[in-house]
Amino acid sequence: MDKIIDENRQGEVLMMDSDIAEASSKKVYIESYGCQMNFSDSEIVASILSGVGYETTRNIEEANAIFLNTCSIRDKAEKTVRQRISTLRKHKSRNGELVIGVLGCMAERMKHQLLEEEKLVDIVVGPDAYRDLPNLLSEAEDGRKAVNVLLSKEETYGDITPVRLDSNGVSAFISIMRGCDNMCTFCVVPFTRGRERSRNPESILDEARMLLNKGYKEVTLLGQNVDSYLWHGGGLKKEFSKLSEEEKKQSVNFAQLLGMVAEVSPKLRVRFSTSHPKDMTDDVLKVMASYDNICKYIHLPFQSGNSEVLERMNRGYSREWYLDRIRAINQIIPECGISADVIAGFCGETDAQHNDTLSLMEEVRFSFAYMFKYSERPKTLAQRRFEDDIPESVKQKRLAEIIELQMKHSKFRSEQFLHKTCEVLVEGNSKKDDSFLSGRNSQNTTVVFPKEHYKPGEYVQVFIEKCTATTLIGKAVKQD
Ligand code: 5AD
Ligand code: SF4
Numbered sequence: 001m002d003k004i005i006d007e008n009r010q011g012e013v014l015m016m017d018s019d020i021a022e023a024s025s026k027k028v029y030i031e032s033y034g035c036q037m038n039f040s041d042s043e044i045v046a047s048i049l050s051g052v053g054y055e056t057t058r059n060i061e062e063a064n065a066i067f068l069n070t071c072s073i074r075d076k077a078e079k080t081v082r083q084r085i086s087t088l089r090k091h092k093s094r095n096g097e098l099v100i101g102v103l104g105c106m107a108e109r110m111k112h113q114l115l116e117e118e119k120l121v122d123i124v125v126g127p128d129a130y131r132d133l134p135n136l137l138s139e140a141e142d143g144r145k146a147v148n149v150l151l152s153k154e155e156t157y158g159d160i161t162p163v164r165l166d167s168n169g170v171s172a173f174i175s176i177m178r179g180c181d182n183m184c185t186f187c188v189v190p191f192t193r194g195r196e197r198s199r200n201p202e203s204i205l206d207e208a209r210m211l212l213n214k215g216y217k218e219v220t221l222l223g224q225n226v227d228s229y230l231w232h233g234g235g236l237k238k239e240f241s242k243l244s245e246e247e248k249k250q251s252v253n254f255a256q257l258l259g260m261v262a263e264v265s266p267k268l269r270v271r272f273s274t275s276h277p278k279d280m281t282d283d284v285l286k287v288m289a290s291y292d293n294i295c296k297y298i299h300l301p302f303q304s305g306n307s308e309v310l311e312r313m314n315r316g317y318s319r320e321w322y323l324d325r326i327r328a329i330n331q332i333i334p335e336c337g338i339s340a341d342v343i344a345g346f347c348g349e350t351d352a353q354h355n356d357t358l359s360l361m362e363e364v365r366f367s368f369a370y371m372f373k374y375s376e377r378p379k380t381l382a383q384r385r386f387e388d389d390i391p392e393s394v395k396q397k398r399l400a401e402i403i404e405l406q407m408k409h410s411k412f413r414s415e416q417f418l419h420k421t422c423e424v425l426v427e428g429n430s431k432k433d434d435s436f437l438s439g440r441n442s443q444n445t446t447v448v449f450p451k452e453h454y455k456p457g458e459y460v461q462v463f464i465e466k467c468t469a470t471t472l473i474g475k476a477v478k479q480d
Contacts, residue, residue, distance in 0.1 A: 028054040029063035030165065033081055034071025036273065037193075037222055038104055040173040042069045043162030045103060045130050050163055052134040058166075060091065065099040065137060067123075070106035072188050074375035078106055085120050099123060099140045103130070105192035109378070111149050127178070127193050128152035151179075151194030153236050158203040161210065168427050170457045172216050174207050175199065176257065177223035181237055182276070184303075185314045185381035186346060186374060189224060196237040198229050201252045201260060208264045217425055217457050218269040221261065226272050227279035229254040255283035262291040269425060271295045271444070277302065277325050278316035285332040296333050297444040300325065301341035301370075305360030306353035309346055312386065319360060326364050337413070337443025339368040344402055345395030346374045347386035354398045361405050367413035367443065368470075369406045373399050410469035414445065417464045417472050422447060424462045426454055447472045 028049050032042045045067065046056045057063055066088055071077040085100070092098050101123030102114055108126040115124050122140040125133060126149035136146035156178055164172060180189050181196040208219050223229060232238060232247040243251060252260070261270050270291070275284075275298050288294045300322075304310050307318040317325075329336050342357060361369075373395040376388040390398075422441035430436035430448040438448045439460070449462045454476060464474040 026054050026064045027057040027062050028065045028067065029057050029060045030067045030069060031084070032069040032165075034069075034073060034077060034105070036173055036220070037175065037224070038069045038071060039165075040162070040175045040222055041104065041127060041130070042067075043165050043173075044157045044160050044175075045069070045133065046163035046165055047160050048130055048133050049137075052137075054137075056163065056165060063091075063098070065101065066091070067101045067103050070102055070104040072105035072109050072192050072377070074372065075377070076375065078110075081106055082120075085114075089120065097141070099137065101125060101136075101140070103127075105188065108149050108151070108192040109188065111147055115145050115147055122146065124149065126151060128155045130157070131155075153195055154197065154234065156197055156199040156203075158199045161207070168456060169215060170425065170427050171218040171220070172211050173222050174204055174211075174219050175223070176204055176221045176226065177229050180224035181228075182225060182316070183314055183381065185312065185385065186303075186343065186377070188377040188380055191379060193224070196225070196228065197235065198231045198237065200234070201231050201257055204257065205260060205264060208261050208268065212265050212268050215457060217267065217459075218271065219261065221258070221270065221272040223272075224274065225276040225279060226274065227254050227276050227281065227284060229257055231257075253283075255281060255287045258284060258294060259287045259291070262287070262294050266293050269293050269295055269442075271297065273299045275300045276316075277322045280325055282328055282332065285328060288336075289333050295442045295444065296335050297337040297339075297442065298329060299339045299341075300329075302360060302364075303341060303343050304346060304349070304353070304357055306349075306356035309349055309353050309356075312348065312382075313343075313346060314381065319356065323360070323363060335443070337367045337445065338364065339370075339444070340364075340366045341370045341372070342402060343372050343374050344398040345390035347382055347388055347390070349374075349390055349398075354401075357398075358401060358405055361402070361409065365409040365412055366406065367445065368410055369402075371399060371402050371406060407469050411467075414467040414469055414472060417441070417445065418467060419464065421461050421463050421477055422472070422474075424449070424460050426456050426458050426460055428456050441472070445472055446470060447474060449474050449476055452476060 030042045032039045070081045088100055100121045102121050103125050107124045111124045114120050123136050124147045128151050129148035132148045139146040177198045179194045179196040183190055231252040232243050302322050305319055376383050424439040424441055424447045426437050426439040430438040435451055436448045437451050441447050447462050454460050461477040462474040463477050464472045466473040
């Protein structure tokens, strides 16, 4: 009983012993889609549900409740989830008591369709309402439709210890902030995840220490825009200049937080995602350069290589500004791996503007990129202001050109590691061959090498002998 109350410190869920006996036999199956933040949120959901006796299962057949943690970023992501819901409803015809719920961004965007119009699911819960899940589950079990999509100005789930799902026991996510205030015109996230708020640094450090004690060797600090992390005692994001003297005194920005997490232990690698070109400071780069255990890798989406398109996207920077940030990275952290996100065929994009995207890629030569066709999202600023006027065939052609160029650059970047030795944190067996181990080097490139006596969680020096665009292949270097 103590444990259950303790894990729900907000006191929102109080159970009687008899309820616990009944609930403890229950199982929940959670499937996550989309960004790393969603995968991290599912671990918070698992923790909240474990507090009321739900064990997570990987076997959908034995689940009493199934949750899909969903993504709305592109139309295709939503279609995939809708398809999955119809498949899951077949389980319901076998087990009438099965509860099916939608969590995350689609819950926020499509509550009415999912619950009322199409009656596809029993529970709909938005990203800031997971603490309410135990109540919503009991409502659903009583046959009532349950919904909570309230967005919060405060919620960071800072006090909840995530239950690690599908974990390799080596690497874990730590969410450091929620929401986004940026309002990029193409993006649905500010509508589905609400306003930006930062999590108390002490709770972040506690989580990192706890992971280290459990044997984890790497943490990735997560946020939609980690560079604008600013703790000032709680609540919505504020500009540093608008803080009171008291708030300034206790404030912690991202550069400071990164240093604090790196100090937890030199044996704990630190990564972070996602950076924003308009907010990424030299201070962050200097902190990265000064700690060996902060990985030399930055994911810095550029979206377009043309300043006019960037303006229409409301990204808050120009092509020149982006390239200046790249110069700063290369100067302060010469060996840094850089990856990006890019969108092909945004509203009004001309051939010349698309060529600017290609030329920016040529200038930077990213090690990796997530590449997308523009997908118009309902209610976004772009949908209200601009026409989605680039024909599908043109979007496709532009995307293909971007992908082809990126393949060339990924290969180029991989080749830079040939005949060099990298430190690799082993994460598990190689997917292709059980006699090989797989891990990542500091620059986030996958490295595989023969297993010998090495094990997941070990740091191994690997001499790189061969490579593909995405993988380095080598041999462990014996160390005395
Ligand atoms: N269409 C295509 N790509 C998008 N992204 C965000 N919104 C859209 C959209 N409407 C991409 C951006 C962002 C990444 C997470 O998804 O590149 O950085
Ligand atoms: Fe979306 Fe822009 Fe916020 Fe990223 S920074 S989540 S693209 S609004």
